[in-house]
Amino acid sequence: MKRPEILEHIPAGFSVYVTSCGIKDNTLDLGVVYSEVPAAAAAMFTRNKVVGNPILLGKEHIANGMLQAIVVNSKNSNVATGKQGYMDSLEICKKTAKELSLKTKDVLPSSTGVIGRPLPVDKILAGLEGLSEKLKSGNSFQDFAAAIMTTDTFPKFGSRKIVNASLVGVAKGSGMIEPNMATMLSYFFTDAQISPKKLNEILKRVVEKTYNSLSIDSDTSTSDTVVIMANGKAGKVDEKEFESALYDLALELTRYLAFDAEGATKLFVVDVKGAASKKEAKKIAKSIINSPLVKTAIYQGDPNWGRIFMAVGKTDGVKVDPDKIQILWGNPPKEYSDLSELSSYLKQNEELLLTVKLSIGDGDWRVYGCDLTEEYVHINAFYTT
Amino acid sequence: MKRPEILEHIPAGFSVYVTSCGIKDNTLDLGVVYSEVPAAAAAMFTRNKVVGNPILLGKEHIANGMLQAIVVNSKNSNVATGKQGYMDSLEICKKTAKELSLKTKDVLPSSTGVIGRPLPVDKILAGLEGLSEKLKSGNSFQDFAAAIMTTDTFPKFGSRKIVNASLVGVAKGSGMIEPNMATMLSYFFTDAQISPKKLNEILKRVVEKTYNSLSIDSDTSTSDTVVIMANGKAGKVDEKEFESALYDLALELTRYLAFDAEGATKLFVVDVKGAASKKEAKKIAKSIINSPLVKTAIYQGDPNWGRIFMAVGKTDGVKVDPDKIQILWGNPPKEYSDLSELSSYLKQNEELLLTVKLSIGDGDWRVYGCDLTEEYVHINAFYTT
Numbered sequence: 001m002k003r004p005e006i007l008e009h010i011p012a013g014f015s016v017y018v019t020s021c022g023i024k025d026n027t028l029d030l031g032v033v034y035s036e037v038p039a040a041a042a043a044m045f046t047r048n049k050v051v052g053n054p055i056l057l058g059k060e061h062i063a064n065g066m067l068q069a070i071v072v073n074s075k076n077s078n079v080a081t082g083k084q085g086y087m088d089s090l091e092i093c094k095k096t097a098k099e100l101s102l103k104t105k106d107v108l109p110s111s112t113g114v115i116g117r118p119l120p121v122d123k124i125l126a127g128l129e130g131l132s133e134k135l136k137s138g139n140s141f142q143d144f145a146a147a148i149m150t151t152d153t154f155p156k157f158g159s160r161k162i163v164n165a166s167l168v169g170v171a172k173g174s175g176m177i178e179p180n181m182a183t184m185l186s187y188f189f190t191d192a193q194i195s196p197k198k199l200n201e202i203l204k205r206v207v208e209k210t211y212n213s214l215s216i217d218s219d220t221s222t223s224d225t226v227v228i229m230a231n232g233k234a235g236k237v238d239e240k241e242f243e244s245a246l247y248d249l250a251l252e253l254t255r256y257l258a259f260d261a262e263g264a265t266k267l268f269v270v271d272v273k274g275a276a277s278k279k280e281a282k283k284i285a286k287s288i289i290n291s292p293l294v295k296t297a298i299y300q301g302d303p304n305w306g307r308i309f310m311a312v313g314k315t316d317g318v319k320v321d322p323d324k325i326q327i328l329w330g331n332p333p334k335e336y337s338d339l340s341e342l343s344s345y346l347k348q349n350e351e352l353l354l355t356v357k358l359s360i361g362d363g364d365w366r367v368y369g370c371d372l373t374e375e376y377v378h379i380n381a382f383y384t385t
Numbered sequence: 386m387k388r389p390e391i392l393e394h395i396p397a398g399f400s401v402y403v404t405s406c407g408i409k410d411n412t413l414d415l416g417v418v419y420s421e422v423p424a425a426a427a428a429m430f431t432r433n434k435v436v437g438n439p440i441l442l443g444k445e446h447i448a449n450g451m452l453q454a455i456v457v458n459s460k461n462s463n464v465a466t467g468k469q470g471y472m473d474s475l476e477i478c479k480k481t482a483k484e485l486s487l488k489t490k491d492v493l494p495s496s497t498g499v500i501g502r503p504l505p506v507d508k509i510l511a512g513l514e515g516l517s518e519k520l521k522s523g524n525s526f527q528d529f530a531a532a533i534m535t536t537d538t539f540p541k542f543g544s545r546k547i548v549n550a551s552l553v554g555v556a557k558g559s560g561m562i563e564p565n566m567a568t569m570l571s572y573f574f575t576d577a578q579i580s581p582k583k584l585n586e587i588l589k590r591v592v593e594k595t596y597n598s599l600s601i602d603s604d605t606s607t608s609d610t611v612v613i614m615a616n617g618k619a620g621k622v623d624e625k626e627f628e629s630a631l632y633d634l635a636l637e638l639t640r641y642l643a644f645d646a647e648g649a650t651k652l653f654v655v656d657v658k659g660a661a662s663k664k665e666a667k668k669i670a671k672s673i674i675n676s677p678l679v680k681t682a683i684y685q686g687d688p689n690w691g692r693i694f695m696a697v698g699k700t701d702g703v704k705v706d707p708d709k710i711q712i713l714w715g716n717p718p719k720e721y722s723d724l725s726e727l728s729s730y731l732k733q734n735e736e737l738l739l740t741v742k743l744s745i746g747d748g749d750w751r752v753y754g755c756d757l758t759e760e761y762v763h764i765n766a767f768y769t770t
Contacts (some may be wrong), residue, residue, distance in 0.1 A: 049705045050698030080694045080707070115691020217677045218603075219692075220699035292602045292677075296765035306500020307604075309465050313435030314605035322435045322465070373766070374759035380681035381758070 001259045001350060003269060006021055009159040009166035010338045011191035013037060016139040018147035021127030023075040023120055024113075029145035030127045034069045034135050035099060039231035040193075041067035042200035043108065044207055046224035053078045053085035054109040057093065061105045065196025066227055068106040070187060071080060071096045071128070072148050074172075078111040078119045078211055088121040092128070099131035112150055112172065112185055112223050141189070145170040151379060156256040160245040165192035165234035169246055171253040173221070177188060186211065186226040186253060192242055193232035202243045203228055210250040213282070213367045216261040218290040218377070224303040258368045263375030267351040268298060271333075271366050274358045280318040281358075281365035287315040288356065288367075295372035301347035303339040312356060319360050326357040386644045386737060387403040387653060392526055394544040394551035396576035398422060398618040401524040403532035406512030409506055415512045416532035418574060419454045419520055420752035423741075424616035425578075426452035428493065429592055431609035438463045438470035439494040442478065446490045448660060450581025452614055453491040455572060456481045456513070457533050459557075463496040463504045464607045467532040473506040478514070484516035497535055497557065497570055497608050526574070530555040533570055536764060541641040545630040550577035550619035552630055556638040558606070567705060571596065571638060577627055578617035587628045588613055596637040598667070598752045601646040602761070603675040643753045644736075648760030652736040653683060656718075656751050659743045665703040666743075666750035672700040673741065680757035686732035688724040697741060704745050711742040 018031045043062045045055045060066070070090055073095045078085045093107040111119065145155035149172050157170045173184025194202075207226060228246075270289050275281035288294055291311040297304040307325050312320055328335050329345055333355040336342035346352060403416045428447045430440045431763050446452065455476055463470045478492040496504065496689060530540035534557050542555045558569025579587075590613060613631075644652045660666035675677055676696040684691040690712050697705055713720050714730055718740040723729035 048695060049700075049703075050694045050707045050710075072619040077595040077691075080691055082708075115689075115694060155644060219676050219678045219695060222691075222695050222698060246405075291604050292761070293604045293765055296762050299762070300766040302766065304500075306462075306465055309435045309500060310433065310604060310607050315434075318434075320434045323467075325435075358486045370728065372762055376677070377681050377684070377757055377759045377762060380678055381685040 003154050004157050004256065007157060007159045007168060008155065009161045009168065011113060011166040011168055011189050011234070013187050013191055013231045015135040016144045017131065017134045017137060017139060018139045018143045019127050021123045023073060023123055026099060028147040029073055029075045031072045031144045032069060032096065032131060032135070033144060033187065035229055035231040037163045037231050037233065038066050038068050038106065039229040040065060040196040040199050040226065041229045042196060042203045043225065043227040044203060046221055048220045048222045050222050052223045053081060053089045056086060057089045058108045058110065058225065061093070061108050062132055065200070066106065067108050068102050069096055069100060070108045070110065070227060072110040072185065073124055073150050074150055075113040076111060076117055076119050077113045077115050077223045080116040081118055086121060088119045091121055092124055094126045095125050096131065099128055108227060110185055110225050112148065115222060120355060121314050131169045141168050141170060145172070148172045151262055153260055156253055156260070158249050158252045160249050162192060162237045162245045165190055165237045167192070167249060169249045169253055171257055173257055184221060184224055184257065186349065188228040188246065189232035190228070190230045191232065192230050192237040193235050194230045194237070194239065194242065198239060199228055199230055202239070206243065206247045206250050210247065210254045213365070214254050214258055215286060215289050215367065215369050216258065254368055258370050261370040262379045263373040264370035265373060266298060266371045267281065268369045268371060269351065269353045269366060270369070271353065271355040271364070272358065273355060274360055275363035276319045276361040277363040279363070281363040283318055284312055284315045284356070285365050285367040287311050288354070291370035292372055298346055298352055299371035299373050301343045303336070303342035303346065308354070308356065320358060321360060324359040328355040328357065329353065388539050389542050389641065392542060392544045393484045394546045394553070396551040396553055396574050396619070398411055398576055398616045399574050400518065400520040401526060401529045402519045402522060403524045403528045404512050406508045406510055408458060413532040414460045415458050415509060417454060417456045417481065417516060417520070418529060418572065420614055420616040422616050422618065423451050423453050423491065424582040424614040425450060425584050426612065426614045427588045428610065428612040429588060431606055433605045433607045435465065435607050437496060437608045438466060438474045439496045440608065441471060442474045443493045443495070443610065446478070446493050451491065452493050453487050454481055454485060455493045455495065455612060457570065458509055459533050459535055460498040461496060461502055461504050462498045462500050462608045465501040466503055470504060473504045476506055477509055480513045484513055493612060495570055495610050497533065500607060512588050521767065526553050526555060530557070533557045536647055538641060538645055541638055541645070543634050543637045545634050547577060547622045547627050547630045550575055551621045552577070552634060554634045554638055556642055560561065569606060569609055569642065573613040573614045573631065575613070576617065576619035577615050578620050579615045579624065580621070581629065583624060584613055584615055587631060591628065591632045591635050594632065595639045598641055598750070599639050599676050600671060600752065600754050601643065602721040603621065618709040639753055641718060643755050646755040647764045648758040649755035650758060651683060651756045653754045653756060654736065654738045654751060655754070656738065656740045656749070657743065658740060658749045659745055660748035661704045661746040662748040663750055664748070666748040667752065668703055669697055669700045669741070670750050670752040672696050673739070674752050674754035677741060677757055683731055683737055684756035684758050686728045688721070688727035693739070693741065706745060711743040713740040713742065714738065
């Protein structure tokens with residue numbers, strides 16, 4: 001799969017600063033994006049009932065639909081750190097606001113990394129010292145994408161043009177990923193002019209079909225956050241065109257996330273067609289893409305379609321007729337009666353498309369995931385991540 | 386963990402035959418248990434919507450609460466094999482009935498193994514030829530436990546005495562295990578005298594707290610079956626005492642299943658206490674025991690308790706107060722503030738007990754599972770199982 005290389009379309013009026021403030025080691029761990037004017041903003045957060053302190057605070061700060069800066073650290077998620085953790089996130093927002101002459105609530109904080117360790121807030125505050133000047137250093141959105149990585153093996157970013165306006169998106173994450181109404185960390189910046197209300201509606205629709213249709217290991221993070229800021233510098237845009245561009249970009253980032261999943265060797269796309277409803281199609285597709293036995297089978301190209309039957313059948317609360325289930329592979333979808341031919345398809349392709357036809361109704365859904373390898377176990381067993 | 390060695394208590398009036406009929410190779414693959422008199426019987430089956438043909442037929446045969454023989458093959462599950470598969474299972478029951486002068490519906494069939502391959506029924510029928518004589522060969526319940534194994538590394542069996550009566554249980558299974566109202570394959574035989582109705586009630590209650598509280602990889606098999614036969618040869622027993630013995634034995638087998646799970650190195654027991662209800666406690670406990678990130682962490686003794694927080698919080702539709710969650714380990718449960726001490730506990734014990742206190746209500750539940758290792762991936766990626 002092609003990795004992102006260049007950012008073609010850069011929205012006007014944003015500046016970026018990244019640094020290593022030494023939270024864990026000397027790799028990049030702190031990033032700030034600042035808009036020179038107040039920006040309409042929308043955000044979605046994890047539905048995990050245990051949420052990070054940055055999310056508790058971020059929900060307050062996004063409430064009025066306006067932001068002017070976001071500040072993100074990696075290497076520590078500030079989750080399960082109690083009241084002190086909340087105060088730490090507030091301190092970071094206050095410092096950022098003071099340095100940039102903003103109100104505290106114009107700053108949205110994010111943290112990602114290990115859970116349950118006190119945030120080394122002094123290191124972060126030191127990293128923000130003189131921020132106004134530092135923002136002139138010319139860091140790029142690519143740098144920002146790199147600064148927020150945890151176990152990611154490459155920075156994830158992309159851009160789109162909507163007539164006069166530009167849209168940039170970045171994302172991080174490669175484990176603890178089954179987004180529920182939001183995703184790992186992902187940020188979009190545009191100079192298009194859109195109201196906070198519209199921005200919120202568009203973001204919800206797009207996330208449902210992209211990040212919320214991604215599952216890497218069925219574990220829903222406590223820090224999932226997606227934020228979009230629209231500073232209006234490029235003027236108005238056609239909202240349909242904007243939504244389409246945002247969807248396209250979010251999908252590209254979703255695919256990067258699946259492909260760069262911990263230990264993954266394959267991008268696995270599952271289409272469920274003809275379920276009783278879209279909701280049921282999504283449930284069945286998620287059951288397949290989260291099944292360890294399906295995920296291990298595709299890893300080494302075992303044409304073990306019985307496991308797909310099993311995963312369809314185990315889905316709770318959906319209508320299925322076992323006699324009507326059809327399993328197809330590839331694009332265009334093809335039924336393989338020859339198992340060794342199917343094995344070759346599975347082994348030779350880095351991206352696999354599975355189509356399961358249920359012939360019950362007209363509910364279709366597509367989800368994104370990956371295979372399960374020894375390396376996933378190794379990464380998560382031998383190091384605290 | 387101690388493996389089962391001897392069977393102390395053998396119920397009267399049952400005989401066993403096992404053989405290799407060459408379904409896949411020359412290892413044991415066929416087993417029959419026969420009661421010399423008709424036995425009260427109860428059974429529970431998988432709730433997967435895709436079910437094996439033996440289950441479709443078995444449900445018909447158990448309907449009147451009486452059985453006299455069960456016939457089980459390993460190496461092929463006869464699942465997703467269409468109408469022919471159903472006819473094959475029927476043929477096997479007919480042959481067994483004819484050899485033993487029974488009615489066809491007094492025979493319950495089971496099959497376990499690969500999904501979606503035609504059952505080599507002729508080999509099985511040949512194996513059953515002359516069954517009446519073969520049953521005199523003196524095979525044991527241990528032999529039967531061995532004949533029904535798939536990826537199991539040791540046969541699982543146990544026995545109990547209830548005053549005058551004896552109870553034997555066997556079980557198999559080590560992957561595709563998240564029983565839903567039933568389990569992999571498990572059979573109990575007793576010479577106690579109990580009505581089919583009572584037997585059914587007792588079995589349901591026992592299974593709920595044992596097999597239905599076990600999850601190895603969250604994948605619900607299409608063949609899960611648990612059957613009990615009570616032939617009455619030892620006369621009546623106190624039903625409370627019988628239920629207690631059955632629970633005790635089923636729990637022992639459940640623990641064997643968890644410990645012998647594919648690739649597992651640790652038996653992992655999770656107690657959730659103080660949830661809003663028993664049902665919510667079970668949901669949360671299952672969320673923890675199925676979390677790949679929790680399972681990989683305990684594998685190498687990573688004291689990464691943040692992942693347990695995450696798994697509690699991601700559980701759908703339950704009440705949780707993050708500030709009240711307490712995580713304790715060991716027996717008696719102990720809070721570890723020193724992470725290296727916790728790591729030692731995790732590394733040094735083959736059986737781990739995690740207690741999560743929620744302090745919301747009085748719902749408690751205990752579930753059984755195991756760690757997730759590279760070997761699990763290897764077993765399921767490199768061979769068709």
